[in-house]
Amino acid sequence: MRADGSPAVKDVVLVGAGHAHVQVLRRFGMRPLPGVRLTLISRELHTPYSGMLPGLIAGHYRFDDAHIDTAPLARFAGARLYGDEVTGLDLARRLVLCRQRPPVPYDILSLDIGSRPNTGAVPGAAEHAIPVKPIDGFLARFEALRARVLAGRSRRVLVVGGGAGGVELLLALEHRLRRDLAATGDDAALGCTLVAGATGLLPAFPRAFRDRFVAVLERRGIALHEGARVAAVEPGAVVLDDGRGRIPADEILWTTEASPAGWLAGTGLALDAQGFVRVDATLRAAGRDDVFAAGDTIAFDPHPLPRSGVYAVRAGPVLADNIRAALTGQRLRPYRPQRDALYIVSTGAKHAIATRNGLTVAGDWVWRWKDWIDRRFMRRFNALPAMPAPPADAPRADAMRCGGCGAKLGATTLARVLGGLAPAPNPDVLVGLDAPDDAAVVETGGPLLAVHTVDHFRAMIDDPWRFGMIAANHALGDIHAMGAKPHTALALATVPFGDEAKVEADLAAMLAGANAVLRASGCALVGGHTGEGAELALGFAVEGRVPRDALMRKGGLVPGDVLVLTKAIGTGVVLAGHMRGLARARWLEATLVAMCVPSGPAAAILAAHGARGMTDVTGFGLIGHLVEMTRASGVGAELVLDRIPVLPGARELAARGVASSLLPQNLRLREAIRDPADAEALPMFPLLFDPQTAGGLLAGVPAERADACVTALCAAGYAEAAVIGTVRPRADGAPPITLRASADAA
Structure with missing residues (x-):
């Protein structure tokens, strides 16, 4: 069932919250497609915007300035948000395999999972260097690095990678660390080094652009090593392959050429020699009509593309349109990347250098220009437009009722109703409506008393697997509060009507989550009842056992x-x-x-x-x-x-x-x-x-x-x-x- 109440006919699953997918979500939110249900699976729930990451490291932005919040965006798009990591695909059965939850079925799949620095090709790099991606992991490592520098345990910082990302990152780090050290009154030297590799500094950019950055590095006292690759990484040093030997470093950051997610190799998708997903001009995976991909994870078959956020951003609208076209049987349109993109690279302080079509400019005004561009892009996702008006006969948004325990009747209403009941007398009922507690207690004639409770409520989230876990955990709470151990449970499940396969998938996911919780508590699921209804709902009648002297x-x-x-x-x-x-x-x-x-x-x-x-x-x-x-x-x-x-x-x-x-x-x-x-x-x-x-x-x-x-x-x-x-x-x-x-x- 979709948020608008219509049954789901097609499932679109988006893996990764990259720059292209956030635009897919926004565009589907602006113009929903009846019968289509979107699901976003992402390990990063606050997806970083690459254009603002250096500013975040430099201290110019707060976390929320530089990240797109997927929860409001998914809500706006009517999409289910699953916080999980994908580990593989079953293309034959159209399933996305996840680390924690049951497989997620799809009709249309799209991948926008980015890439990561290739540490596997250099001995010691994986063990002793800090990869810049995934960015959420890097931010935590950066804060730890910063703490070591401020404590005096690290003073030599080295970045491997001479592309725009490596240069911009090192300049942001150097600016932030020097400022922080000055604020503490620490005037100890901070040594920064950039190892630019065999191809040198900024090899894909115009000479004038490169020369400006060489000058910036010289003014800031940052050592530059060009013309040699890193042959090995050791604790406290990198070793170059040209005989220059070891370069000492306390902190080594890795921003070299990208590598794809390792799980792609086992999917059966067509990959290039490096392991990236091959896509045609419409961003559809080679040989597939049900899989799309965009961003740094792709190998664009028409011609190679730089792995830059600029191209992922431009691909977003085409990807959204082509997913819609695939769902409606329309013709797909080609993605035509710009030949020469605008690049604006900051220098740590609020100063930047830009290049396009061979022209290079620099200044504080260039940074302000970049800041304006970046903030405008982020406002599209963090300051979402008003939701489309509901149909005239739909309930008002401010009349929406909560799910979970927020859907319970109030205490006074419940007390008035129960006060008017006269249950049949039963001497075996030790705790019942006459003296209510968290659960009823019934005599068994043996050393243990039976404890009974029931809970049932509408879903408060649109993730059936997690909802099942929460509903079971909630139902068990009354048993635990009485000091009892859960024994058996009966389930009462309601699933919205719709396509049989989708009803089955949602019910299976919900009960799988619930059963995992019940099993962990030693409670056997022994039966129950299922039915169709307007909303997803789940409840349990749970029976527990407690020694007489342990009843709470x-x-x-x-x-x-x-x-x-x-x-x-x-x-x-x-x-x-x-x-x-x-x-x-x-x-x-x-x-x-x-x-x-x-x-x-x-x-x-x-x-x-x-x-x-x-x-x-x-x-x-x-x-x-x-x-x-x-x-x-x-x-x-x-x-x-x-x-x-x-x-x-x-x-x-x-x-x-x-x-x-x-x-x-x-x-x-x-x-x-x-x-x-x-x-x-x-x-x-x-x-x-x-x-x-x-x-x-x-x-x-x-x-x-x-x-x-x-x-x-x-x-x-x-x-x-x-x-x-x-x-x-x-x-x-x-x-x-x-x-x-x-x-x-x-």
Whole structure:
């Protein structure tokens, strides 16, 4: 099912978020094709723009200035976003093979996966040099390099590669490192070297362009070695092949000729001698009518192309048009690269040198010109146009309802309905509707009690595999909160109607994700029910087992205990932000990762450290579930707001007024807070009521064991686990919950 509600008839899978594919997404977002579903599979969720990378290294740009955020872009395009790494293709069955998830089927496939520096041809390069690509990995390595330089452990930086990329990178590095050293008052020498290879510096560019850069290198004191190749890389040096011997270096960066992704060799696609994908003039893979490719990963059959972002950018509109033409049976048009592209290369500072058609110019104004061009390009993807107006009979965008636990009924509505029910009496029911808890508890007559729970909700993301993991993890949370071990589960799955093969693929992916979580917890999936519906949805009825003396309840809090929370809050607001195209990809990814962390190990750690009362924080938010605990325990509680862990982006989105559709009902519980008018002015206030999907456990732990408990939780992978408050005696007639801004607040 596509975002507009129409069934998916054709699947277009884009592998890689390169310069061409981001344009495909934008153009399909501007003009959707009925029945066509796009899926973007990318390891890099914030895809770097190569034109601004040197400026980012030099310190002229922030991370978000120089990266295209794939989450809002995919949302705009109506595309599914899968954060994963592709490892191969099954061309016969039209499947994309991924490192983590099940194979992804396609009708049309497009590759825009870039290239990487070739470190394999030189002994020691892979072990001792830092490749510049993939860029996301390089940025982390650059920060580590920078820290070593500032600490005085590295002072000799060497770049291998005399093309425009290597020159621009070294000048940006040198500018940034000298500026940073000066800011610390460190006047120690910084030595920079460029090894330009056998063909020399900038061999593909005009003589005047090259001479200007030679002059820049000389003025900056950067050593230049030309006319020799690197024969080997050793720890702390490179060895040249012309007898000049070793060139010492503390940091060696590699920007030489590109090499393709290794997995392409096993795909069966037609490749050139170097392993790049051969494409014809229409960017279609040689010999295939269902595979396209663009960018640095291609070998353009009509004539060789430089591996430059300039050509990938120009190929984007042609690629988008030809994918559309292939889907609709129209004629494909050829890609005609420009004969002489404009090249603007910065020199580290806000100064640049440009060349085209043999003309070379330089100056600060050239850098400003480049900056204007680059920012204009980035605005097309990071400042997206308004979404196309929905049909007149479609629900308004501001009336969109959340999925996940944000789709639950409010606590007051639920309480009124359940209060009117009179279940059949059954002496075997130990915990039921008369004294509700996280799960029902039923007598078995043996040493173990049976614990039962059920959860079911609409998908909050358009990735069925990950949604299956989250739904199963969420359903298991109630079992873990009761101190029980999951035993069996029944699934209730709803899949949107559509093409039989696509329905089967989505159901298989969703159940595969869910079953992986259930298996890891020792819970057997024993059956269930499937059906068609308007939206993807999944739920589980889970049965667990617990020894009588190990049963955990909400009502076990004791004054003097501290409150331990195992996960950060904010899933509701981040997912709501994603629905509106406002959540950054890294915020969404952090939220999805958190929702996939199981609570079973955390429950065991909490119990081992003396937890006396426990619940899982889900749809009613942190305050709603804490109110349930205080009511059942007859106590009060004090929360310290600056100790409550919050997911990345949740504060920013809440400050912009983004909220889950369940938040207004959850806010009715503000009456449980002392001085609510004062509390509502606190920036954290809405997040306390934010509905959580697959949220963490909240437990009361003896104060003297709290530090050891949190240490054990962090060691087990719950990095955000924290003591967030204290259990207090309940004052008669007073609201049970007190808020403090910080531990130091009076």
